[in-house]
Amino acid sequence: MKKLCTLFLALILPVSASADTALVDRVISNHVIPRFQTLARTTAQLAETAAQTCDLDNGQVISDYHAAFDAWVGVSHLRFGPTEVDDRAFALAFWPDPRSKTPKALYKMISEEDPVIQLPANYSQASIAVRGFYAMEYLLFDAPTRELGHGEYQCALFQAMTQDTAAISQDILDDWQPDYAALMLSAGQNERYQTEKEAVQEFFKAALTGFQFTKDTRIARPLGTFDKPRPNRAEARRSGRSLRNVVLATEASLDLARRLGRGDETIQSRFDRLEHVFTTAVAKLESPVFADVMDPQSRVKVEVVQQSVDRLLEYTLGGLGPYLGVAEGFNALDGD
Template identity: 40%
Template sequence: MKHLSLLVLGVGLLATPARADIDAALDQHILPGLARFAAAAETLADTAKADCRPKAVRPAYQDAFDAWMPVADLRLGPSETGALSIGFWPDPRGFTQRTLSRLIAETDPVAGDPAAYADVSIAARGFFALDMLLNDPEFSDYGADSYTCTLVATIAADLSRQADALHDDWSGDFAQTLRSAGEANNAAYLTETEAQRAIFTQILSSLEFTADKRLGLPMGEFDRPRPALAEARRSGRSLRNVLLSVAGAHDLAHALAHHDLPRTDAAFAHVQDVAARIEDPTFKDVETPQGRLRVEVLQQAIEDLRQTIVEEIGAPLGIAPGFNAQDGD
């Protein structure tokens, strides 16, 4: 996916480039999004502490995941590493299942120590560990006094602490680093354009990750679809995560652009219309020709939205996307 960094826009075509609004990107999307996530994660932790059984925890888990998705694809500043243990996915080799199985088989005492749980492998932390424990039949048939129930409560508490830390780190030094881009004491962003490009790249990388991974992985090859690789399929969230991530990218694009985006809005509406035709929210129907076609059409619609944002936002701003931590080698 490094082709993002190779894309060249007509930087010199406009005599006076439009101005990207870094403050709006932070104040209208990133910071309030992280605050909503932190609040929802706290509710999840409180819920699991009171009753850690699946039926009690699942609604708060879904709400917290909803709050996470609009900011989940940020790989900038504190999120460059902080997001990894919140959402460890893709996991094609099954590290999450293996790590959780080992903890349970050994009744590892770390499950009773929320503070120590921060040192556990990221494969057994965050949303996808909970996705498996709450929904996979191999794990989810547990009682209130079981080791697994304690493990769920501890993972939820660990997730809440991660959410608070991510919000605090963004709200403090890093937000100011972005706001002060180009100032004499800012060694991270030597010009305002560098900060604008950094945020702009997050928008495009999120859309590309959704098309290539959230849709591409379960699609697999035509003669070998792989719906078991769909993101959060156990909790029925695969399509919902696609829509929430695309909506987050669209929202951040509006905040950054600081001008009307009629073509981008039309492309976003098309994504929603196409997604409404998909019948299985976990992409299980990619195993049928018609089901696969619907997902392919959605994938193309997201790629069209990404290209529209390049043309409608990047070119007027005079900025091109740069390298992003989610890009492959």
Template identity: 30%
Template sequence: MQRLTRLLLACTWLLASGLAVAGDTTDLDRQARHLWYDGILSGYQALAREAQTFARVAGDYCQAPEQTTLAQVRDAWQRAFLAWQAVRFVDFGPVENDNRAWQFQFWPDPKNLVARKARALLTSGAPVTREQVEQGGVAVQGFPMAEYLLFDDAFGTSDQALPATSSCALLTAVAGHIADNSQQLLADWQAFRPHYLDTAQFRDTTLRAGVAALEILEERRLAQPMGLRGTGKRSVYVADAWRSGRSLAGIEASVRGLHQYFFPGLALLLEHSDQPELGPWIDAQFGEVLEHFPALRQPMAPLLAPEGHFGALQGLYVDLSQLAVLVNDQAAVALGVVRGFNSSDGD
């Protein structure tokens, strides 16, 4: 009888303590913000580190250009670009200053403004300077411009192809801008810590950022190139990073970033909600999406071709859509998040 009594008391204590934690929503929300802050900090640190490496390798290549070192520059660009993809979901705070997100990645680019800006700079007859990049607008300043110089097929066979002097000047200026921008973003995020942790509204702001990122992943970055949205025609040119063939690698990096930096805070909140089962379901669905890789670490264009393995993209799309439903339609509702207008999708 005493053992039964102790067991009942223990169960009662566990239930009461669980309700106490769940009831202290202010403390719980702050714990979630701590998890999000630390995760985003890790992501920004990785971005700053990889961007610095990209700038250094690009400078080394232009000092002594060789085909092998060009491959190293392309690899450094990819690592920095994928580090950006991992934190791309953050659409609030310091990344909003001076259109920083757009400085990192001008996309969508339906008018091919990146290529037009590059041609204008390289054919002007004037030396390309860092000041021109700083003042040239977001289409000049980020990863897509560097991608054009490093990967565009037509440009790569032109008279201005790397390591032409003007093209190298543009590449090193853009890489330097990305590196400086990354370092400043990291410093500003570190300074932003007290405000983020002490401001209750950033709970919903962060949740909405994850929701918006999944919407963009599903609708813009995957469904539209597949012809499931928009014109209804398959086209790799509406995807991001199509020149380098890294569209799917970018999607993988964004999903991993959401899982690593966004999900822990979401899981904590769901654990103490009236639908605690959603956390493990979402975790498992992240795994389902990521299981499509590394098989899909390849260019998207061949998969979109009539004879391509389109079914692989369809499988990824189905699993990504299910993840979006769990997070956007179920978890957000369970946590009382009102979904608002998203300004980071290029509209």
């Protein structure tokens, strides 16, 4: 009966136009800005620490790296506007990299002692494959890369990477506030967002694509096939972050999806249940880098995690989408 009432209310009280803008405002203030602030702060901290030591095993360097990477994964679903200017998001996170462009380019760079690192400002001219968190991971955690070239070069390279990453993160934040936030809040009065609904839809798509990337790429890559599991293809396995990234990315998309569905009890309780299914499934995994995929019995547990993300994706599409009035069509969603 309660469900019926909710449905009835939804029919007679469609979310009004100004409610859309109020919703966008809350999402920007409580989800987008705090997360990009964290990214700017943690990447600046990492650059500062890196500037003070050339010891790449230093505990502070490692913990700052993890904090900054956590912050990136927490915004990795917000791939529109400021993150897409000058390929910033790609420069922070060049992954997946199935043809190993990052290690190949790093090998060349370090062996030839490429002078691009001499001025930090120059590093933005370097190949996208040697920038950002995944390139840094090779310098911090990959033994063969660590053995290349001279220690001083590696140190200077790491400093250049951290400064580049901090600069990009600050640029994204600076673009978000006030300009891009103002653009989304004036949806309906600008070219980019011609109706207020389009700004809501932008966030809806961000939540969807976040779940989708986690399911189809972060989890599906190491799963491979039953006959050919691919644990070596897990994201950030060298730093032991594969599962952590899945959890953080899913929580980030879910936080956004919940905020979009705020005010509707059915949606909230459904997300609560689906989150419980997800965290229960994650708790059963033993390996932080999806080594479970090798063993047929524990492999099933990884598949269950993948299914739980798929259920979040499906509910966002089929439950949240219609509530927001932004459902995507059969062909429109396909992208081919």
